[in-house]
Amino acid sequence: MDMIPLAIPDLRGRESEYLKNCVDDNWVSSAGPYVTEFEERIAERTGRKHAVAMVNGTTALQLALEVAGVRPGDAVIIPDWTFAATANAVIHAGAIPVFVDVTWESWTLDPDLAAAALSNLSDTKIAAIVAVHSLGHPADIDALNEVSTARKIPLIEDAAGAIGSIYKGRPAAGLADLATLSFNGNKLITAGGGGVILTDDQQQAARARHLSSQARVGSRYQHDAIGYNYRMTNVNAAIGLAQVERLDEMIAIKRAIASRYDTALSGRADIHPMPRCEWATINGWLYSVLCGSISDAENLIQHMQDNKIQARSFWESLSAQPPYAAYPKFLSDVSQSLSGRVVSLPCSSNLDADQQTRVLDALSNWQGQQPVRSA
Numbered sequence: 001m002d003m004i005p006l007a008i009p010d011l012r013g014r015e016s017e018y019l020k021n022c023v024d025d026n027w028v029s030s031a032g033p034y035v036t037e038f039e040e041r042i043a044e045r046t047g048r049k050h051a052v053a054m055v056n057g058t059t060a061l062q063l064a065l066e067v068a069g070v071r072p073g074d075a076v077i078i079p080d081w082t083f084a085a086t087a088n089a090v091i092h093a094g095a096i097p098v099f100v101d102v103t104w105e106s107w108t109l110d111p112d113l114a115a116a117a118l119s120n121l122s123d124t125k126i127a128a129i130v131a132v133h134s135l136g137h138p139a140d141i142d143a144l145n146e147v148s149t150a151r152k153i154p155l156i157e158d159a160a161g162a163i164g165s166i167y168k169g170r171p172a173a174g175l176a177d178l179a180t181l182s183f184n185g186n187k188l189i190t191a192g193g194g195g196v197i198l199t200d201d202q203q204q205a206a207r208a209r210h211l212s213s214q215a216r217v218g219s220r221y222q223h224d225a226i227g228y229n230y231r232m233t234n235v236n237a238a239i240g241l242a243q244v245e246r247l248d249e250m251i252a253i254k255r256a257i258a259s260r261y262d263t264a265l266s267g268r269a270d271i272h273p274m275p276r277c278e279w280a281t282i283n284g285w286l287y288s289v290l291c292g293s294i295s296d297a298e299n300l301i302q303h304m305q306d307n308k309i310q311a312r313s314f315w316e317s318l319s320a321q322p323p324y325a326a327y328p329k330f331l332s333d334v335s336q337s338l339s340g341r342v343v344s345l346p347c348s349s350n351l352d353a354d355q356q357t358r359v360l361d362a363l364s365n366w367q368g369q370q371p372v373r374s375a
Ligand SMILES: Cc1ncc(COP(=O)(O)O)c(C=O)c1O
Pocket: 056, 057, 058, 059, 061, 082, 083, 085, 086, 132, 158, 160, 161, 182, 183, 184, 194, 195
């Protein structure tokens, strides 16, 4: 029996053909037609005027912060429950992350606590708020937008895993001043590695493009700023373009898997599916469940492993971890309580019906010791 993987690329489109074109046409580096085409398709899919492709989602977020006006020494509000890259991008931009807790309802940034952090840190220059669409579930952008607008600071979506998710009828990554996406191998669509900055502001897009390619001016070796080498290559964009061509099909499969798992798990006291707020239509990126305790979660992962099914523990509170412990934090207890209890299950868009059945059979043969209490 083969191991069922957690979330792997689904490369059943025109990836090989486009990659072959890169080699045949000698366009393998950061110049080349696929980069532009990929950017256009991503802008179209997110309802944005401009998309600027980067080497990954982490660098995309760092540059988005910089073009949004975040300067070294400024502070930036981010959720405490997110991937380390969100905090790292803030720190790489020279800024200070302020960790704010998430809500039980959405596992995304708590707008009331973000407002409280802004009032409490009135002597600190908080230059931006970053909302993360956790597991592809959109954050409450309208509420967060009210908070950021009142303080006249930009709101940025770290929409790394949220392409195709919808918030009140609008596409994720098209909701705030700027947004970033990741096209890492575990995402709903991949470019092998890659990221994109999205904005409706032409000047921000031009600045991001300029800074991402060493801030070079003219055709000589002259520069007007300290830039980066962050531009996506044509090879990565070739894969990304082939993937975006199949985005609707892959989202439909992911949502069908999520809905099948939801039905199978409904009514269970020992495992709860990830949140679904009324404002959200998820893209089904990474189907995850909440267990009653950390030991139940560890036990579930082991049980799945014994059944040749990959399952993995998800994010943990960042401010509780040594590299981030000294930064300011505004916590309820949600992030801490989620830590170690969230388990992600196989949900690749190339997971066939028999494999899904194997996942569900293994889940039904497992019983947690603790009921899930989420408050
Ligand atoms: C919330 C979040 N932000 C940022 C990133 C970073 O993206 P990348 O791995 O492409 O650098 C990820 C990647 O998984 C993520 O989940």
